Amino acid sequence: MTELIPSLPYITLDEALEQVPEFQALAELPENRELIEISRSVEGMKRHVSCHTSAIVVSDGRLTNYVPLFKDRHDQVATQFEGKTVEDVGIVKFDSLGLRSLSETHDCLQMIEANHGVKITLEKIPFDDRKTYSLVSNGHIAGLFQLETSPGMLQVVTELKPDNFEEFSTIIALYRPGPIENGDMQRYMDRKNGLQPVEYIHPALESILKSTYGVCLYQEQVMQIAHDIAGFTLAEGDILRHAISRKMGGENEGLLAAQREKFVEGAVKKGFDKEETEKVFESLEPSARCAFNKSHAVAYSMLAYRMAYLKTHYPHEFMAAVMTGEADDSAKIAYYREACEKLSDFLDVEINPPPLAANES
Structure with missing residues (x-):
């Protein structure tokens, strides 16, 4: 039954029943009614405790x-305590x-230098490498920072098929609950792929939203509008962006x-029509409520892209580094081994057993 529930963050059981007739039909069967009632009773409860990946707290004592x-x-x-309460x-x-x-990137660079005599400086990695974008577009995202998070992310990269860094950096901003729920993620991808015309609620927005196909994706765009x-x-x-996001x-x-x-x-003081301006504000609200910080997206995307570049051009060293970094997680090792096998259809990757007879003094 769970396979019939849409893969949308924060979707409720009742919303799933309303949206998917097949799921509702199963839920109405006598043998499933108790299961649905129990599920409703535990819905929304805390399932687990997790930690922010990079948050640090500082106090005066x-x-x-x-x-x-x-x-x-x-x-x-x-x-x-969670972040807001802290x-x-x-x-x-x-x-x-x-x-x-x-750490995995650092280890990868050291192995590349040891194996190939090539000293790579991350800052000099070109952002226009077609092979790197091809690797990502084909769904080979295992081991890549922020991109290997879920099957949903895999769908985004393979459907979006970014071919430049501007588009690559939108991936992290797109695959979030807000853009998924309000349709901005699908709207962006459809417009990028020519499946939907790029439209602007007002011509004055074109210069601001052109790079994101008419979709207001970033906080900086809200401020510029x-x-x-x-x-x-x-x-x-x-302040306006904050007011909308807190609505x-x-x-x-x-x-x-x-x-x-x-x-x-x-x-109106600047000469815009009042009715058109109100339409602009109304169209801005849904997107601005969940707009992402562009500098944040770009910073994360730079690391993800550089890892993708290393994976593309030095797949052995890259996969060895990420597997070593997850050596204490057998499930992750199995996942990366499977990723290596899939990667071998795209790049020359060979998996060898550990040299048990070797003894390094």
């Missing part, structure tokens, strides 16, 4: 004076990109109403 702590499955000390109790939280992917249409400063545009659940309704009025008034 002992952390135990502010938050309860625990050790995660990797034996690392972590807060029991900030509410007065602790500074910031993200630092200190990830296993960085507020600046160009309504005369907001970029700081005021960020969910009725939060900040008063602030949003005030921002809407200010937006329309500012646009």
